[in-house]
Amino acid sequence: MQKEFVIRCRAIIIHDSKLLTVRHVGKSFLALPGGHLEFGEDPKECVYREVIEELGIAPKIGKVLFVNTFKDGENKQPVEFFFEILNSSDYLDLEKTNRTHVHEIEEYVWVSPDSDSKILPEKFGTAFKDGNIDFNQTCFIKD
Numbered sequence: 001m002q003k004e005f006v007i008r009c010r011a012i013i014i015h016d017s018k019l020l021t022v023r024h025v026g027k028s029f030l031a032l033p034g035g036h037l038e039f040g041e042d043p044k045e046c047v048y049r050e051v052i053e054e055l056g057i058a059p060k061i062g063k064v065l066f067v068n069t070f071k072d073g074e075n076k077q078p079v080e081f082f083f084e085i086l087n088s089s090d091y092l093d094l095e096k097t098n099r100t101h102v103h104e105i106e107e108y109v110w111v112s113p114d115s116d117s118k119i120l121p122e123k124f125g126t127a128f129k130d131g132n133i134d135f136n137q138t139c140f141i142k143d
Contacts, residue, residue, distance in 0.1 A: 006078040009047035010034030011055075012065055012133070015088035015110070019128055021119060022054065023107040029118045030109055030125075032082060043081045051085070054105060056097025060086040065133060068121050070143035082124065084135065 010032035013020040021030035035050040037043060044061055051059040062084035069079045085091075094108050111117050111128075119125030123141045127133055 001075050003075050003077070006072070006076055007037040007043070007046075008034060008078055008080045009037060009043045009050060010080055010082045011047055011051050011059060011085045012082050013059075013085045013088050013091055014133075015092065018110040018112050019119070020055075020088070020091055021109045021111050021117075022105050023109060024104055025106045027106070029120045030111065031120050032124075034080075034082075044083070047081070047083045053101040054099060055091060055094055055108075056099040057087075057090050057094075059083075062086045063135070064138050065135065066124055066127075066139050066141055068124065068141040068143065070121070080121075 011034050012032060020033065022033050023030055033051055033054045034047055037046045047061060048059060051057070064081050065084050066082035067080070068082065069077060071077055109117065111119065113129045113131060119128065121141060121143055123143060127139070
């Protein structure tokens with residue numbers, strides 16, 4: 001069987017110490033907004049497009065704060081780039097936005113660090129809850 005890489009780009013949106021997460025339809029965990037890189041797209045273009053599709057607001061993209069990689073079964077290895085989003089206050093009222101991919105999202109949740117919600121990837125969720133997101137360097141995660 002052929003092995004493949006899947007590239008995803010995600011948005012870290014933090015406002016007043018709370019993290020904006022999404023719960024996709026049929027999932028029990030929370031994740032960061034974002035999705036798959038399309039052919040010919042660079043990671044910044046991907047996170048920009050995905051945030052507009054899922055949240056309806058153009059992001060101001062900062063640094064790559066996390067890179068996550070893990071095996072998904074025997075033949076697939078996702079690689080995820082997590083970008084900081086600098087205009088977090090723009091996302092406080094998502095009900096008024098035009099979200100073309102709202103059908104993929106069951107719920108939008110602002111999570112506080114003391115929440116018991118499960119955020120994936122787990123190591124990112126733990127870093128957020130422990131206050132260990134370093135905005136000055138990229139952290140590499142391998143689950």
